[in-house]
Amino acid sequence: MMLTKDHIGGLVFLCLSVLYGYYAGSIHMLPGDEFEPFTARTVPYALAILGAVLSVGLLLTAKRSVENRLSLNGYDFALVAKLLLLIVCFGLALEWTGFMLATMLFLIAGFWMLGERRIKMLLLVSVPFAVSIWFILAKLLDIYLAPGQLYMQIFGG
Amino acid sequence: MLDGIFTGLSTAVMPFNLMMVVVGCFAGTFIGMLPGLGPISAVALMIPITYGLDPSSGIILMAGVYYGAVFGGSTSSILINAPGCASTVVTAFDGYPLAQKNQAGKALALAAYSSFSGGTIGALALLFAAPALAKVSLSFQSTDYFALMILGLTAVAAFSGKGQVIKALIMTVFGLMIATIGTDTTSGATRFTFGSLDLIDGISFLLLAMATFALTEVIMTVLKGEHRKEEEQVDMSKLGSMKLSKEEIKEVAPTIARSSVFGFLVGVLPGAGATIASFLAYGLERNLASVKEKLKFGKGSLRGVAAPESANNAASTGSFVPLLTLGIPGSGTTAIMLGALIAYGIQPGPRLFLDNPDVFWSVIISMYFGNLVLLVLNLPLIPYISKLLIIPRPILIPMILFFSITGVYLVSFNTFDIHMMVVITLIALFLKLLEFPMAPMLLGYILGGLMETNLSRALMISDGSLAFLWERPLTLAIISVALIVLIVPPVFDLFRNRKNARGPEAAINEGEG
Structure with missing residues (x-):
């Protein structure tokens, strides 16, 4: 059948x-x-x-x-699995490293997974992007973003 | 009515709301241009931002994004033959051949003028149709509401199922099932939470909308390997003039008028939406054209660009009629807006016209401003906005993923929601591979709670008897329409299949005639 x-x-x-x-x-x-x-x-x-x-x-x-019939040929399941795993890790990193660092790491890893290998590009896009988003949320919109448990344990809070 | 219009006008012309229209149109144009992301994803991405705004400003922003996304979709259709959304697929049929003849500027201008005319005629029609329908629907009772929701669900299932009505109905039931997760509002009992405190309030609308549309659409492009494609190089020097000659305007004016009215009427039908309107308007225009003109269709006909563009914008406006007056969305995008309105504590439907006249009228009036913004600001800026198409996908995709995830996180500040999004995205990907439509599921989820409340009220009044479905003539009429909407498409398909079975040549001959 x-x-x-x-x-x-x-x-x-x-x-x-x-x-x-x-x-x-x-x-x-x-x-x-x-x-x-x-x-x-x-x-x-x-x-x-x-x-x-x-x-x-x-x-x-x-x-x-x-x-x-369901054909799974030509689909990049491995990359999708990696990206979804990255999202899960981003959720965990938000709790541990705080918003800004988690965003930077998420973007760098995301760019890398999708084929961007230029270190300069990875840093020049992710760092200013993460800092500006953090600035807009925390400073302009006055939204409280927890600094992350790791930060709290090292520097106290 | 005049009071309402003035209230709406004064709300819509507030500097902040005008800014929302402009921001919405720009953001929508940008998102709509990106292949794979359509108006639904664009509006879904805006939900977290609108949570911080008052209802009028929030809905005005979303309406601007909606128009912008439809306009942006036609830009990428014309420039790179990659429609940003389904409703602009038809625009590419003649828009892209025009671009290949170095007449992209003309095609873009025509698309903008047609969109503007379609949107304007649609907004004017909405101005008169919506209050009239709202007044009629004030006499509705809970049984009628229940019947209306059944009609909305069946209509969306029938139209978005693309010939697979059973699949769309299954997705509607799936959405209704998801809506039952959490605490039951009538009895206070917890349902399907499996002891998890995070599920006590159920799955949030925002989370579901972002996961099934924004996140799934982006992940789907990765799954198909589309992120590896080289970015389209748009040669601005080949845009050509954006001016239309007098003869060309004369040629397309009747097309725009016809398609606008037609598009609005199709858009008003619950579930039909802009995509069906654009395809039907193109087909209608092709059938009305002379034999000589007919040959031009598909090779760069101006009427072939004007018809779908007028129709899809008029239909986008038309789809607000059932949303604002009956609380039934006319399309997937308005389904998301319905969810956002409910999240604001506003119940779209007949009472919206009386209880929140500022929201009702300011949305209608801001639609007109939205169309004006698209014409006056976006069109001259197209050569610059289209440069965004050259941003490499490996950079763009993680950013869209980031906005989708943080949009949900910044509302709840609960990382459980991020993990829940991943689970829902996985389910949505699986269902998309099996070709199950997503819009009926979301609508089922949005209307689920309201449907249950109205059903419980109706059953309590009738002491558990289902006779309320046929005792009130209005309820019976709505239920009958729902049944017709459900039965007609499969019967139509059956006849079409039989016709095709008689031989493809016979079908073509009949179609040409």
């Missing part, structure tokens, strides 16, 4: 709808809610049923042509 994009999507949403419906059953109800026409579980149950019906509908009407 040929597995196309529609089949994969249908199966994924069918599983999601079943799981969603299963967890909808664990939503806490107030005493006496069972006699009410509308509770916190009403919409989730309706959505679970609707989602399952539509998923089955997609599975039954799925296109079976070769061009509808």
Whole structure:
């Protein structure tokens, strides 16, 4: 049997709808809610049923042509994974190194990953950019940007 | 009505709001020019900035960005044959051949004049259509609102599904499911939080919009390897004159008038939006042209540039009608604006006209200013703005990523949101690879809470009976329209497929006729 994009999507949403419906059953109800026409579980149950019906509908009407098969050739998944990991690291760096340093490191690493190798370019773009954004936010707009735990531990705060 | 117009005018002409229009148009033009980033991403990127502004200024800024992005998209379509957004794909059909004949300046000027005319006619029509519709919709009850939201969701699913209505409907349900995460407003029960305190308030609209549009669109260009492409070198010396001759103006004037009215009407339909309007206007113009003129289409016809450009701007304006009067977005971009308005505590819909006349009218009036700014300021600056196209992608992409992430972080100051964005982006990428549309999901999420509130109210009043769906004629009428909107596209597709099955030649002959 040929597995196309529609089949994969249908199966994924069918599983999601079943799981969603299963967890909808664990939503806490107030005493006496069972006699009410509308509770916190009403919409989730309706959505679970609707989602399952539509998923089955997609599975039954799925296109079976070769061009509808999921082809992953030509996509740069490794680079995307690295960029997403970089975003996660940026989130962690914001807490530890503070906004300005985290921004500089994020931009330098981002430029590098996407193929920019000139050190001068890496520094000349990221450093002024990070400093000016920090200045606009912290000084002009008066937004409090925490200095980062590392800074606090070294210099106290 | 006159009071309202004056209130709106006085709000719109405030120096700060005028500045917002100018900033919005410039920022939108720049973002719209970048291939891959369209009006939806441009408006999504502006949300964090608007959070610090009052509602009128925020929406005026977003409306400016919207127009600017559509205009910017046509600039890159004409100059480098790389449409910035779907609604300017058609502009490239004739705009780029004109640029190849060293008439890029003429094409750009024509695009700007057409956009201006389309936007102006659209703004004038909005001025009269919106209050009239708002007055009618004041008699709406919770059952009608529920039915309207069903209509909005089905319309967006039907139009943005590109022939795959089931996929679009699944995405709508997915959006509604996401909307149930967090604390239920009616009962106070927590749902699908799995014990996480970070999910008690649910997933924020800003986070979802930024992750599914801005972040996913940029990551998608990286996934496809488009960042490795050489930056387009725009030769400014080949722009040519930006002047149109009298004969040329005579030739395109009827086209602009026709396409503007047509575009506005298409834009008013919930879910249709600028893309469909531009394609239909181009098709209409081609069919109306003489045999000799028809041959020019696709090779640099001025009418081929004027029609989609007038239509997409008029439709952008038209899509504000259902947003401002019924609270139903006419397009993906207005869906984001709806979310932003709700975040401000403003409920778009019939009451907006009465409760927040300053927002209602200042948005309409600032649209006109927006079109004026695009014509007077942006057009002469195009040779300079288009230089931005030469910024290397490896530099530009991390910066856009940075703005998307920090936009969300600076609202919540919670790094959990950044990690949540990564998770949502991964899911959105997977769904995009499977060709699931994103706009219905976002609309489902935005309307989910309101829909649940109205449904609960309607069910409580009718004591749990679903009879409210057909007892009130107005509710029944709206539900019937929703069903028609849902059923017509698949039936239309079925007929088209049958026609094609009879043989491609037969289909072409019928199409030409």
